[in-house]
Amino acid sequence: MAPILPGVRIIIANPETKGPLGDSHLGEIWVHSIHNASGYFTIYGDESLQSDHFSSRLSFGDTQTVWARTGYLGFLRRTELTDANGERHDALYVVGALDEAMELRGMRYHPIDIETSVIRAHKSVTECAVFTWTNLLVVVVELDGSEQEALDLVPLVTNVILEEHYLIVGVVVVVDIGVIPINSRGEKQRMHLRDGFLADQLDPIYVAYNM
Template sequence: MADREASPIPLEVRARLAELELELSEGDITQKGYEKKRSKLIRAYIPHPGGKFAGSAQVQPLCGAHVVTRPGGSVQRHDALYVVGALEEAMELRGMRYHPIDIETSVIRTHKSIIECAVFPWTNLLVVVVELEGSEQEALDLVPMVTKAVLEEHYLIVGVVVVTDIGVIPINSRGEKQRMHLRDGFLQDQLDPIYVAYNM
């Protein structure tokens, strides 16, 4: 493994992360808001050899990571593992773990007409469901953009892209996406999509 240094997470960032945890536990923010804010805070401190930020698939032990220990505040060098996201939400594709929020954030950034996105695994394929705000003619244009974004940022090939109207992705009362309900609706052909592209 190439010799890399991980930037220690500053105390003020760790304090902000603790505040976010508290806000989430008290119900002041939704899970989605928490994950977005946490990702923004942490990404600057996870190096990637290509100069880009590490996505969820690149999380691995980092050689020589600095970890601050409490007694005396001394700094010791040893291997560390950064885990970003809840393990129960992680998807395993091609032998690697991916966090849906990372892929969904990348997809939402691809086009201004994408209002919401949800991803889930189906057999060995990644299914991306996007909610489109705009004309149905744009649906076909979104497929290559979504496929390209996921490939470039996460090194995954999208198996199926489903373009739907707004409100198809189920969200519970806490603002969390119900990906398994969405998956069941997809498998039972209940989504009434605008367009479906199978990239197999």
């Protein structure tokens, strides 16, 4: 959850139709403020792409305001916090990057939801990241424990994901702490992790295939 700063307007939009969505509905986070950028500094940029990213307008409703598309999924929800005027604040909940949503069994899943379930499942799990590979769900788990605990984690991870998300795990990879790459903004680099998995560069403690 993140508070919305004064002078910043947030709207949640359908990323495909560009229509506005109501409170608590999941969609793309759009931002309007005096601090919005007008584009990237590049000599190779696609101007039409930049225009859509930095100067988007809603397809209906308030079609005059210019918004910047963040590329992140989230939703707005009214909180009990009040401002100086006694009015309640909206809070912004960020779910994750739009392009990291996974399509499995005809449904859309957000990595953070599955990862949170896995992290909660055992005290020795310090971090988790998920991605898809050939229509299989791959779960990478950082373990603060012994090799025996790595073996015990596999059924625990597969069961919690099946029970909470109704998904069958294809591969469980147990690794040491610090293997999952995280950028300077604290965001998991799931695609870099996927590349490392495919290139056999993760040096795992244990790998279990359920194929």
